Amino acid sequence: MTNFLVSSFSLSAAPRNSVSRIQQELTIAQKQVATGRFADVGEALGVTVGRTISMRAEMSNIEKLKGANTSIAQRFDTMxxxxxxxxxxxxxxxxxIISNGSTDEGIATNRRLALANIGQLVGVLNSSYGSRYLFGGGKTDTVPMKSDIVNDYATSQASGTVDTAWQTFVTANAGGDPSLVTADQMKSFLDxxxxxxxxxxxxDPALNTWDLHWSNASxxxxxxxxxxxxxxxxxxxxNDDGFRNMMKSYAMLANLSGESLSDEARQVLTSRSVETLSTGLSQVTDxxxxxxIGQERISRANDGLKAQTFILKVAIGKEEEVDSYEAAIRVTNLTNNLEASYALTARISRLSILNYL
Structure with missing residues (x-):
């Protein structure tokens, strides 16, 4: 007859070890159900995990591009x-200009509007978005228009150069009397x-008078x-042609229309201001x-980025995702096993040799 020892401690320890193992497996299974992915992608995929890492990095870059595109689109909207x-x-x-003609009241109205438009155009050209100036060209961190024009066009260097050029011309060609300037002379001065x-x-930078007196932009x-x-x-x-032509037209009226000009010279000034403004407006429309077109390109680019993101998500899903049905069944089975282990452990813990003495 063979003798062997029976220990209630050994009997109770075995189910406890089983409970610990099942709990670990259940935690992993529950995580897979919640995320839809392997709990440990690296362990599950092994050496092929590099593919999903690469695809996720590509997705991250796409998201950055989409964020930058949103900022550019908003910049364009502001412009x-x-x-x-x-x-x-x-x-x-x-x-x-067209409706008021050359009456004194009409001239005064047009001059007042021209001065107001100079201030408004300067404000437009100094517009910014996200701490970057919209019309600074390559110098997005520099205020595009000269500060003295921003403060007061009438006392600015830009206005002063127009007045000086006109006074010099009148002195040389009309004895200092603006009323003696002929239509041909007015054309010559404006051209x-x-x-x-x-x-x-x-x-030659010295010849770039717009840059010297008006603009800081690149x-x-x-x-x-x-x-x-x-x-x-x-x-x-x-510095674009459209803005310079608009400003040129405004300066014609603001600086010269108040002069005592002959009807012929004033007609030249009025028609040339309309012509120049029309050209500028057409260029701004362009x-x-x-x-x-840029806004449309961004929209198309974003559509392409969304398609790329979808393709990458599908590819990553094929690598990392688990079967949700199988994962749910596994959670159910492990839960049942865990409950059975708890019950068995409880029954064994109540065993005692004293019950049989």
Whole structure:
């Protein structure tokens, strides 16, 4: 006959070990049900986990691009809004010039509107979004228009150069009397001395009078990537032809229309201001169209990024996701096993040899 020992401690320890193991497995299974992924992706995928890491990094880059695109789109929205305001003011002035004619009251009204439009256009060109100036060209951290124009155009260096050029011309060609300036002389002044005050883009910086007296902006542009290989221009410049022509028209009226001119000379001034303003407004419309094209490109780029994100999510899911039905069944089975282990452990813990003496 063989003798062996029976220990109630050994009997109770076995179920407790089983409970601990089942609890660990249940925790993992519950996490998989909650997340839909392997609890430990690295352990589950092994050496192939590098693929999902790479895809997740690509998704992260796409999300950054989408965030940057949102900022650019809002920047474009702001540009469109302020340009619409500037264009509206220019069109109102043009209507006033045409309807008011050359009467003293009409001239005074047009001059007042021109001065107001200078201030408004300066404000538009100094617009910013997110601490970056919209019309600074490549210099997005610099206020585009000269500070003295911002403070008061009438006392600014820009206005002073127009007045000086006019006085010099009148002295040389009409004995200092503006009323003696002929129509041909007015045309000559506007085409030469006056036009020379709005020059930019010359290889000789000393000749870039627009840069010297009006603008701090750069004529270069900033660009940003909106897709994997898609670049877009994200800024405009206060040096653009449209803005310079609008300002040129306003300065004609603000600085010269108050002079005692002959009817012929005034007619030249009025018609030239309308012509120049019309050209400027057309050029600003072209700029707004370019911005609109940029907005459409961003929209298309975002659609492409969304499609890429979807494809990557599907690919990652195939690698990392668990079968939700199987995971739920496993949780149920483990829960049942755990409850059975608890019951068995409780019964064994109540066993005692004293019950059989």
């Amino acid at each position: 469109q809004a302020v340009l619409e305001t500037a264009a509206g003011s220019g069109e109102n002035l043009m209507s006033s 030469n001395e006056f036009a020379a005050l709005f020059v930019t883009g010359n290889t 004529s270069s542009q900033t660009q940003a990537r909106i897709g994997e290989s898609d670049l877009i221009t994200t800024s405009a410049s206060a 700029l707004r169209s370019e911005i609109g």
